[in-house]
Amino acid sequence: MSLAADHLTIGYPGHVVGRDMSLAVSAGEIVCLLGPNGSGKTTLFRTLLGLLPANGGTARIDGSDIRALSRADIARRVAFVPQAHNAMFPYSILDMVTMGRTAHLGLFAQPTAGDRETALRALAALGIDDLAGADYTAVSGGQRQLALIARALAQDTAFVVMDEPTASLDFGNQALVLAQIRDLSRHQGKGVVLSTHDPDHALAIGDRVALLSDGGLVAVGPPAEVLTAERLASVYGVAVTVTRLDDGRTVCVPTLG
Numbered sequence: 001m002s003l004a005a006d007h008l009t010i011g012y013p014g015h016v017v018g019r020d021m022s023l024a025v026s027a028g029e030i031v032c033l034l035g036p037n038g039s040g041k042t043t044l045f046r047t048l049l050g051l052l053p054a055n056g057g058t059a060r061i062d063g064s065d066i067r068a069l070s071r072a073d074i075a076r077r078v079a080f081v082p083q084a085h086n087a088m089f090p091y092s093i094l095d096m097v098t099m100g101r102t103a104h105l106g107l108f109a110q111p112t113a114g115d116r117e118t119a120l121r122a123l124a125a126l127g128i129d130d131l132a133g134a135d136y137t138a139v140s141g142g143q144r145q146l147a148l149i150a151r152a153l154a155q156d157t158a159f160v161v162m163d164e165p166t167a168s169l170d171f172g173n174q175a176l177v178l179a180q181i182r183d184l185s186r187h188q189g190k191g192v193v194l195s196t197h198d199p200d201h202a203l204a205i206g207d208r209v210a211l212l213s214d215g216g217l218v219a220v221g222p223p224a225e226v227l228t229a230e231r232l233a234s235v236y237g238v239a240v241t242v243t244r245l246d247d248g249r250t251v252c253v254p255t256l257g
């Protein structure tokens with residue numbers, strides 16, 4: 001089982017964002033995508049999910065060309081956590097998360113009590129079950145982000161694609177979400193690809209890191225091999241110290257000029 005970019009060229013009409021990108025995420029694996037602002041992380045995800053046509057190459061799920069799959073087929077196999085957006089429709093958080101179950105329902109079928117249970121369990125896993133009845137448009141950006149992650153958990157797909165899942169979360173909720181993501185891969189065997197601006201997050205939970213810069217994937221591999229001080233300095237233009245802690249973990253600290 002895999003979610004794969006096969007020599008993908010990505011972009012918009014008249015604007016190529018990245019060329020010849022190849023990357024495959026397997027079941028049970030966490031791949032973290034890092035890259036500067038505007039380098040194309042969201043564009044790559046949208047192309048991988050079939051939301052944006054590739055300018056070249058192929059996006060594949062379990063070997064099938066994404067263009068051959070219906071939206072429902074894709075939604076049964078891949079959940080997407082977009083960046084927390086401003087909500088338009090005043091659904092309750094529970095309704096919003098229950099919508100993650102839609103992929104498993106037949107046309108016109110209503111969610112069952114079991115679907116609501118699944119949604120409630122996902123909310124509890126993220127510590128926001130007390131918000132089940134709250135209006136999705138009237139909670140904070142971080143709470144909306146947690147609800148979007150809960151919706152993906154409820155969708156219960158083999159793969160999860162997360163666009164900056166920790167971006168608007170406080171320090172404690174960042175750790176909670178990282179632990180949830182690790183659990184999704186280690187205990188539930190899901191393949192996860194997520195983008196982040198924090199190399200420490202990739203070092204903490206990534207099995208592999210893909211570094212996107214200058215219109216291509218410049219390095220793909222184990223976090224400690226990809227995220228060297230030299231490479232981070234060259235991609236982000238800041239001096240960085242990469243240090244190993246006594247307990248074996250590795251962290252990155254930028255040097256302020």
Ligand SMILES: Nc1ncnc2c1ncn2[C@@H]1O[C@H](COP(=O)(O)OP(=O)(O)OP(=O)(O)O)[C@@H](O)[C@H]1O
Binds near residue numbers: 040
């Ligand atoms: N709808 C669009 N139409 C045309 N160009 C776009 C569109 N969305 C993004 N772009 C451009 O594509 C490039 C990549 O943007 P993208 O959002 O994929 O980057 P990103 O790595 O996700 O950035 P960030 O880290 O800031 O979220 C940018 O130059 C951006 O201006």
